[in-house]
Amino acid sequence: MSENESQFSEFKSKSGFRRILSAYSYSMQGFQAAWRNEHAFRQEVMIVVPGMLIAPFLPLPALHRLALVAVVMLLLIVELLNSAIETVVDRISLERHPLSKVAKDIGSAAVFLSLVLAGMTWAVILLPLAKAYFRT
Template sequence: MSTTPDPSSPQPVSEFKSKSGLRRIVSAFRYSMAGLCTAWRIEHAFRQEAVLFVVAAVLACMLPVTPWERLALIGVFVLVLVVELLNSAIEAAVDRVSLERNPLSRNAKDFGSAAVLLTLLLAGATWLVILWPYFLG
């Protein structure tokens, strides 16, 4: 007996699966805003990095750099926030499965944390490389 699914049979669809058209776009925006609000409310690291992002964005707008450099200075901190949100999602999913200590759960959380660290290092290096010629070069 074959275990290959029959492509002609209807596939199960989650009741949470998005709809099409404008309704989908509006729903996706609402879900995104809810995610940002929840992250701000319960994730200390996200709040800290969001404040860092605001400071960096204001500073980048005041610096005598090209528009592309300004975009890189601000964009790299957007990347930090994106990776922090993904890390928080990993942590939430792992905790949803089980709160008991497990080496695989620890690995998943440590990998997410390492990803945040790497993006913060990238942000620091980006700022250093762009600003070095202006102030120290």
């Protein structure tokens, strides 16, 4: 390859508004693929969406409401990244390999930690609200 030839992917050639439209389209395709192919993603969406709809209306400071929404969105982000890692590992080979297992297990650990963070955040923010509600 000569110095003048691009060493980048042909998919990186779009610019401007066309790139934004393409990125949006690819993102929607990613959501569709995750929904269609990833059971864990569907389960998490079923848990996350009600929380995201309820959080803005809770009698809490704005930053607390934002934190409630942010941690559940983070959970979905980590799940999507984990699914992408698993898909790439499977694309390389469907054979069992210790490094494939390590990659998938690390991705799963990341999802677990984000789930724990979300649960702890919701508990810390909502427990005082629940205690105050049930005292009256």
